[in-house]
Each structure stands twice: as structure tokens, then as C-alpha cells.
Amino acid sequence: MKELLSTKVLAIDFEGCILCEICVELAPHAFRINDAGFVEILDIDVYSDENIHEAVNNCPKDCISWE
Template sequence: MMKRPVIDLGSCILCEICVEVAPHAFEIGDSGFVQVRPLDDYQDENILEAVKNCPKDCISWEED
């Protein structure tokens, strides 16, 4: 089973820290909200750092 980050858009303040720290995993979508890019593995150091540094703790982990 793989863990993947999930964003609580209701809590997200669009600070874009996740996008700055791990642009390969997070992006601002066409709708203007942060979204998770499709990857085969989300366990690299930059993604973990992005989740840890979210000021609103709105990124959680979900198992596929």
C-alpha cells in the first residue's frame, strides 16, 4: 500500500510552501487551489518536509 498526501482545501491558505519545497509533488491547479501531482512514490524527503512545514497542517496522508 502506498501513502499519498491529501490537502484539506478548506484549511489551505494558499501559502504555497508545499509548492516551493516540493514542486514535483504539489502545484497550483487551474482552479487556483493546491493539488497533488500524480507520482508513483510520495516518500521523498522534500515531500515529507513540505507536509511538515504546512502552517495550517492541512496536508495529511491517505493510504491507497
């Protein structure tokens, strides 16, 4: 049985996003630019590793948040 390590979920404020791709560079396992040209949060088991925290902290528009 898979252990639930985190109940936090990432959210992106698309109005604030300037598509700088910093989040994609820092945590490519969690973020990507989709075909429609928006940042997409990928479906992974745990959203709490260091790279994701770095992406959240380094987004220049503060548009990645935890819910």
C-alpha cells in the same frame, strides 16, 4: 515491473489551505497550484521523499496529511 514503494497517499484539506505555496516551493514535483486556484497533488510514483515530508511538516495550517 515497477516496485511498489509506498502505499501512502497524500490528501489536502482545502478548507484549511491558505495558498501560501510553501508545499509547492518545497516539493514542486508533488504539488502545484492549479488553474482553479487550488493546491493539486501531482501524479508521481512515490510520495515518500524528503522534500514531500518537509512540505507536510512545514504546512502552516497542517492541511497536508497521509492517508
